[in-house]
Amino acid sequence: MSRLRFGVVGCGAISTLHQLPALRRCGDVELAAVVDADASWAAAVARRFGAPESFADHRALIGRVDAAVVATPNHTHADITCELLAGGVHVLCEKPMATTRAEVVRMLDAAASSERRLMAGHCLRFSPNLALLKRMVAAGWLGEITEMSAALGGPYETSARRTDFRRQKRFAGGGVLVDLGVHLIDLAVWLAAATPSEVAYDRAYEPGWEVETDAEVGLVFANGARAVLTASFTQSQSAAFTVRGSAGWATASLYQPDQLTVFSHQARICRQGGVQQLQVSGGSMYDEQVAHFCAAVQADEPFAILPDELRATIDVIERCYGRPQANAA
Amino acid sequence: MTHSDAAIADRGEAGTRPGVSPGRAAADADTVVSILRVPFSPLGFDAAVERIRGMLGSGRPHHVVLANAHTLNCAWRDVDYRRILQDAALVLRDGVGVELAAALGGRRLAHNFVGTDFTPALLERLARPEVRVFLFGAAPGVADAAARTLRARCAGIRVVGTRDGYETGADVAAEIRAVRPQVLLVALGNPRQEEWIAEHQPTIQVPVAIGVGALFDYLAGRVPRAPGWMRRARGEWVYRLAVEPRRLWRRYLVGSTTVLWHAAVEAWSDKRRSPMTVPMPTDRVLAGEGRSASLESLLENAGGAGWLPRGDRIVVQVAGRGRSADLVACAQVLVRFLRQRLPKARIDVLDLSGGPNDWRALGARRIEAGRGLGVRGIAVPELRVPELWFQSYSLVTVMTPQPSPAARLAGALDAQAEALRAVGNRHDGAALAYEAHRLAASDLVIACGRARFGDAAAAPWWAISPSDVMLDQVVARAAGIAPWRLPSVRAVARQERLPECAAPVPHLPALTGYAAPAFVVALARSAARLTAGVRELTRDARMARRNVGKIPGFVRRRLASRGAA
Numbered sequence: 001m002s003r004l005r006f007g008v009v010g011c012g013a014i015s016t017l018h019q020l021p022a023l024r025r026c027g028d029v030e031l032a033a034v035v036d037a038d039a040s041w042a043a044a045v046a047r048r049f050g051a052p053e054s055f056a057d058h059r060a061l062i063g064r065v066d067a068a069v070v071a072t073p074n075h076t077h078a079d080i081t082c083e084l085l086a087g088g089v090h091v092l093c094e095k096p097m098a099t100t101r102a103e104v105v106r107m108l109d110a111a112a113s114s115e116r117r118l119m120a121g122h123c124l125r126f127s128p129n130l131a132l133l134k135r136m137v138a139a140g141w142l143g144e145i146t147e148m149s150a151a152l153g154g155p156y157e158t159s160a161r162r163t164d165f166r167r168q169k170r171f172a173g174g175g176v177l178v179d180l181g182v183h184l185i186d187l188a189v190w191l192a193a194a195t196p197s198e199v200a201y202d203r204a205y206e207p208g209w210e211v212e213t214d215a216e217v218g219l220v221f222a223n224g225a226r227a228v229l230t231a232s233f234t235q236s237q238s239a240a241f242t243v244r245g246s247a248g249w250a251t252a253s254l255y256q257p258d259q260l261t262v263f264s265h266q267a268r269i270c271r272q273g274g275v276q277q278l279q280v281s282g283g284s285m286y287d288e289q290v291a292h293f294c295a296a297v298q299a300d301e302p303f304a305i306l307p308d309e310l311r312a313t314i315d316v317i318e319r320c321y322g323r324p325q326a327n328a329a
Numbered sequence: 330m331t332h333s334d335a336a337i338a339d340r341g342e343a344g345t346r347p348g349v350s351p352g353r354a355a356a357d358a359d360t361v362v363s364i365l366r367v368p369f370s371p372l373g374f375d376a377a378v379e380r381i382r383g384m385l386g387s388g389r390p391h392h393v394v395l396a397n398a399h400t401l402n403c404a405w406r407d408v409d410y411r412r413i414l415q416d417a418a419l420v421l422r423d424g425v426g427v428e429l430a431a432a433l434g435g436r437r438l439a440h441n442f443v444g445t446d447f448t449p450a451l452l453e454r455l456a457r458p459e460v461r462v463f464l465f466g467a468a469p470g471v472a473d474a475a476a477r478t479l480r481a482r483c484a485g486i487r488v489v490g491t492r493d494g495y496e497t498g499a500d501v502a503a504e505i506r507a508v509r510p511q512v513l514l515v516a517l518g519n520p521r522q523e524e525w526i527a528e529h530q531p532t533i534q535v536p537v538a539i540g541v542g543a544l545f546d547y548l549a550g551r552v553p554r555a556p557g558w559m560r561r562a563r564g565e566w567v568y569r570l571a572v573e574p575r576r577l578w579r580r581y582l583v584g585s586t587t588v589l590w591h592a593a594v595e596a597w598s599d600k601r602r603s604p605m606t607v608p609m610p611t612d613r614v615l616a617g618e619g620r621s622a623s624l625e626s627l628l629e630n631a632g633g634a635g636w637l638p639r640g641d642r643i644v645v646q647v648a649g650r651g652r653s654a655d656l657v658a659c660a661q662v663l664v665r666f667l668r669q670r671l672p673k674a675r676i677d678v679l680d681l682s683g684g685p686n687d688w689r690a691l692g693a694r695r696i697e698a699g700r701g702l703g704v705r706g707i708a709v710p711e712l713r714v715p716e717l718w719f720q721s722y723s724l725v726t727v728m729t730p731q732p733s734p735a736a737r738l739a740g741a742l743d744a745q746a747e748a749l750r751a752v753g754n755r756h757d758g759a760a761l762a763y764e765a766h767r768l769a770a771s772d773l774v775i776a777c778g779r780a781r782f783g784d785a786a787a788a789p790w791w792a793i794s795p796s797d798v799m800l801d802q803v804v805a806r807a808a809g810i811a812p813w814r815l816p817s818v819r820a821v822a823r824q825e826r827l828p829e830c831a832a833p834v835p836h837l838p839a840l841t842g843y844a845a846p847a848f849v850v851a852l853a854r855s856a857a858r859l860t861a862g863v864r865e866l867t868r869d870a871r872m873a874r875r876n877v878g879k880i881p882g883f884v885r886r887r888l889a890s891r892g893a894a
Contacts, residue, residue, distance in 0.1 A: 073665060132702070136719070139720075141719050141720070174605060258703075262719070264719065266720070266721035267718065267719040267720065267721065268718050268719070268721065268722060268724065268769055269704075269714060269718040269719055269768045269769060270719075270721065271766055272767065272769065272770060273767055273768040276704045276705075277705040278702055278703060278704050279703035279704065279705065279711065280702070280703065
């Protein structure tokens with residue numbers, strides 16, 4: 001099967017640090033072009049990553065590429081994605097997929113009507129330790145899931161970022177909840193394999209921010225599982241996702257993709273050897289994500305991230321922000 | 330005489346407690362109470378009947394012993410007789426003497442299986458719809474009269490033959506075999522009846538053979554029984570002594586006193602032993618040799634000792650190394666036995682040789698160890714373990730000890746480590762053996778082989794233990810090696826206190842050809858060290874070359890940056 005010609009829209013930190021290196025490493029990908037609103041920066045990035053062309057407008061990709069990574073500020077995701085899909089380009093859209101439920105629905109509809117594929121870049125799902133955790137949960141090693149807890153984030157200033165859109169509501173569409181919290185909500189929905197029936201939310205604001213800088217979300221799922229998820233732009237968090245079940249628990253590091261700690265009183269190895277610290281082998285989650293995207297597109301198979309899960313995740317965010325629900329409206 | 334089984338069951342407790350399900354009661358009772366080294370099963374009446382009913386259906390020969398104080402006395406004096414009792418499928422207590430001996434050690438055998446009550450009641454229960462019985466023993470004519478009484482009591486008891494006890498030769502065995510009874514009652518008295526059963530059971534193959542003492546005389550009405558109140562007050566022995574004082578005074582007065590004395594001494598010395606230094610191996614390893622035992626009877630005994638795996642899933646791990654027809658046959662017998670004993674359990678076979686045997690025909694499923702998962706180990710820091718280990722199951726390992734240049738004698742510990750090799754660990758064998766022991770020690774290990782390694786003409790032997798490291802020690806002893814010379818045993822001993830291995834295990838033959846010569850082991854070790862050294866040197870040289878290659882570029886960059894500055 002021929003390689004997918006890829007374009008990258010938005011050359012910020014996520015593209016230059018993760019997506020472009022992952023695309024270059026992937027054998028199924030030919031990097032065809034990069035796009036950035038700043039044309040000179042786009043040209044520099046194209047030179048650095050060996051892309052033959054660079055543009056200032058994403059529409060230039062239509063007809064030139066098979067697929068594109070959309071990694072622009074959050075409020076632009078929906079328009080860019082819909083235009084690319086309509087132009088016959090498969091899209092891997094960075095998280096958060098969009099800032100409102102209406103946008104998410106519009107994007108999913110655009111994909112359905114265009115016969116092109118759309119996947120949201122919830123990269124943590126492709127982290128080897130979390131993928132193994134999902135397998136453990138699905139195989140029942142931990143019993144029925146009763147509780148999940150996770151925390152992610154740290155002081156915002158310590159990270160180098162080229163586009164500082166996150167502080168402003170009109171670009172980001174929300175605060176730490178949509179930036180980091182969305183990872184945790186997506187993981188919780190995925191691991192619980194159920195839709196949240198109840199949502200509780202609390203947040204805090206730092207001076208100089210239009211959006212929340214600290215968020216805590218409580219979820220109750222239809223199957224009875226509960227989750228407490230914390231995301232912060234101010235406090236260092238544990239960066240770990242813990243799942244407790246009726247038969248044991250497991251904690252996966254969100255920063256060290258090979259670390260997973262497990263105890264299950266059903267597992268023979270834990271009954272004899274106690275808590276096990278697993279060292280999970282596997283590639284970078286961005287590499288795995290791109291490889292999965294390419295494989296699913298080429299074989300026309302469903303993505304690991306399902307539209308219903310994306311809808312459930314944006315529903316939680318909408319409810320946290322107190323927006324009226326689609327079915328309530 | 331009123332011998333209703335309900336009356337007997339009233340006296341037993343384990344199987345009839347209200348509010349306790351029979352399955353749970355049977356599981357609770359699935360331990361063994363050792364009195365003067367005779368393993369008694371603390372079953373209630375119902376549980377014992379069910380156990381014996383299971384034997385009827387198994388198609389294999391079993392020996393059931395009703396042991397009284399006299400039996401214990403004989404067993405104490407005569408080691409060979411004791412072995413017969415130890416090899417029996419089921420030993421039940423008969424009489425107040427054994428109860429007292431048990432009580433001296435602080436143990437309890439709740440139900441009293443008085444042979445004269447229990448055997449007819451057992452036959453009545455088994456006779457629904459029908460049971461074929463052979464009566465052998467007592468004076469001429471007595472067995473026939475006893476047969477008439479039994480038939481009159483229950484129509485389902487079909488007496489297929491009788492023979493008096495004045496002829497005990499091979500023709501009796503031939504006659505019994507010809508009529509194929511399901512239950513054989515042998516009334517030759519202790520210890521002759523047990524010895525006769527042990528000697529002839531391999532040829533007659535009766536599903537259940539029971540030594541019944543004076544039962545036929547009672548059934549024929551030749552000897553009167555004590556009144557009911559006397560029996561209930563546990564004083565039947567006083568009555569019998571009064572009726573036959575010349576025959577019984579020595580047995581009852583001297584014999585019983587001796588047994589109680591020995592039991593008291595045993596209980597006292599058990600208490601004095603500190604739990605850290607108790608040499609236990611003979612109690613924790615059962616062995617048998619092909620001439621006198623079968624693997625099935627050993628498994629029955631292991632069941633009596635409470636060693637059989639529990640739970641709803643059992644994995645039988647069949648070692649790949651040293652695979653032979655014997656090993657496969659042993660695994661098949663085990664699977665069949667487990668299938669019958671635990672009809673609801675799921676039995677999976679992890680055949681590490683990848684051989685083509687059809688386990689499905691035996692009611693088991695073949696499984697793979699699954700992919701490897703990395704965990705932090707102790708002897709091996711980066712260990713890969715099979716995914717299977719994260720599931721819930723009981724594990725039985727079947728293996729053949731064998732000579733090995735690396736391990737000298739590769740035993741159960743090394744066999745368990747095969748599952749780790751199967752997922753790609755390439756470490757030192759002893760370190761892997763320790764990790765397999767630490768993380769996935771088997772609930773039961775069965776070793777099998779021939780007295781001379783690899784010699785199909787030599788007698789087969791089996792050894793069963795709930796302890797992998799204990800089994801290896803015992804097998805090493807039998808093979809003439811000090812256990813601590815086995816690297817795997819040493820690897821375990823480095824991390825945990827090993828149980829002592831003091832006495833040789835009865836019925837385990839001397840094993841020849843099981844140990845690689847010491848010089849081969851030394852050579853193999855030197856070769857391994859040399860290979861590891863060369864590998865390290867090569868790696869160092871490669872790394873040095875790579876680093877030297879970086880120097881010109883580094884110098885160039887430094888010079889260029891200086892020039893720019």
